[in-house]
Amino acid sequence: MFEGCDPVVFYWKIRKFLLGSENNAGLGLPNGLVYSGVDNNKPKHFMGATTGQSSIFPALDVILGIQHFEKDPSPSPQQQQPSSTTRTDAETTTTFQNGQKALNGCGGGSGCAGRAPNSMLEKMRSYMPAPHRAFLSHLAQVANLRDFVLQKSKGEGFDSDPATQALAQSTACVHEVKLFRDAHIQIVTRYIITQARRGPLEGWEDYRVKIVEATAQGIKSSSHGDVETEKAPMRGSGGSDLVPFLKTNRDETQSTKVIQSASKK
Numbered sequence: 001m002f003e004g005c006d007p008v009v010f011y012w013k014i015r016k017f018l019l020g021s022e023n024n025a026g027l028g029l030p031n032g033l034v035y036s037g038v039d040n041n042k043p044k045h046f047m048g049a050t051t052g053q054s055s056i057f058p059a060l061d062v063i064l065g066i067q068h069f070e071k072d073p074s075p076s077p078q079q080q081q082p083s084s085t086t087r088t089d090a091e092t093t094t095t096f097q098n099g100q101k102a103l104n105g106c107g108g109g110s111g112c113a114g115r116a117p118n119s120m121l122e123k124m125r126s127y128m129p130a131p132h133r134a135f136l137s138h139l140a141q142v143a144n145l146r147d148f149v150l151q152k153s154k155g156e157g158f159d160s161d162p163a164t165q166a167l168a169q170s171t172a173c174v175h176e177v178k179l180f181r182d183a184h185i186q187i188v189t190r191y192i193i194t195q196a197r198r199g200p201l202e203g204w205e206d207y208r209v210k211i212v213e214a215t216a217q218g219i220k221s222s223s224h225g226d227v228e229t230e231k232a233p234m235r236g237s238g239g240s241d242l243v244p245f246l247k248t249n250r251d252e253t254q255s256t257k258v259i260q261s262a263s264k265k
C-alpha cells in the first residue's frame with residue numbers, strides 16, 4: 001500500500017474527490033447538492049466514499065459477534081423499546097423512540113443488550129447495495145458463533161477438547177480483526193492526520209483553503225463547518241469524527257474476545 005500510494009499524493013490530490021458533504025460541510029458543498037428533479041430539488045447531503053460502506057467487515061463483525069454501540073449511554077432497555085418496525089424485501093428496519101434506526105438485526109434485542117447500535121456504521125450500511133444489507137440482516141439472525149462457543153464451553157466443560165479449541169479459534173479470529181483495526185489506524189494516521197497537520201508541499205494547492213475562501217465569499221457555512229486543521233476535529237471521507245470512531249471500533253473488537261488474556265497487544 002505504502003509503495004503504491006504515496007500518502008502526500010493521496011491526501012492532497014485524490015482525497016478531495018472522495019469527500020462528501022455529510023458532516024463535512026466545511027470541506028465543500030456546505031449547502032449540499034441539488035439532484036435535478038429529485039425530492040422537489042431539495043439540496044441533499046451524502047457521505048463520501050469510505051470502506052465502511054463495504055459489507056466485508058460488517059459481515060466479519062456479525063459472524064464473530066463484535067458489536068459497535070453509540071458512544072453516549074443509551075436509554076435503559078425499557079426506554080429503548082422499538083416504536084416501529086418496517087420490513088422491506090431487503091431488510092428489517094427498527095426505529096426507536098429516540099429516532100435511531102437499526103438495520104442490522106441488533107434491534108434492541110438480547111444481542112444488543114438494549115444499547116443503540118453505532119449510528120455512523122448503521123448509516124454506512126444504507127450506502128451498500130440492498131442485497132448486501134439483506135445478507136447482513138440475515139447473517140445477524142443466523143450467525144451466533146460467540147454465543148455458541150460460550151454455550152459449548154459451559155455445557156461441555158471448559159476443559160473438553162472441542163470446546164477449548166472453539167474458544168481459542170474464535171478468539172484468534174477476533175484478534176485478527178483487532179490487528180486489522182490497529183493497522184488501519186496507522187494507515188489513517190499516515191494518510192490523513194500527518195498530512196493535514198503538515199500542510200501541502202510548496203506549490204501544491206491547498207483545497208481546504210479554497211473552500212474556506214469560497215465560504216467567506218458568501219456561501220453560508222453550516223454549523224458543521226469544521227475545516228481540517230490541527231485544532232478542528234478531523235473527519236473521514238464518510239464524515240466520521242475519525243480518531244474516536246476508529247479507536248472505539250478497535251476497542252470494541254478487543255473486548256469481544258472470549259479469552260481476554262489472549263494476545264492483548
Ligand code: HEM
Nearest residue numbers: 050051052057187188191192235236237238239240242249
Ligand atoms: C489510504 C487508505 C485508507 C484511508 C485513508 C482510510 C480512512 C478511513 C477513515 C477515515 C475511516 C472512517 C470512516 C470515514 O470515512 O469517516 C475508515 C473506515 C473504514 N475503513 Fe478505511 N481507510 C483506508 C484504507 C482502508 C482499507 C485498505 C481497508 C480494508 C481493507 C479499510 C477498511 C475500513 C473499514 C472496514 C472502515 C469502517 C470502520 C471499521 O469497521 O472499523 N480502509 N477508513
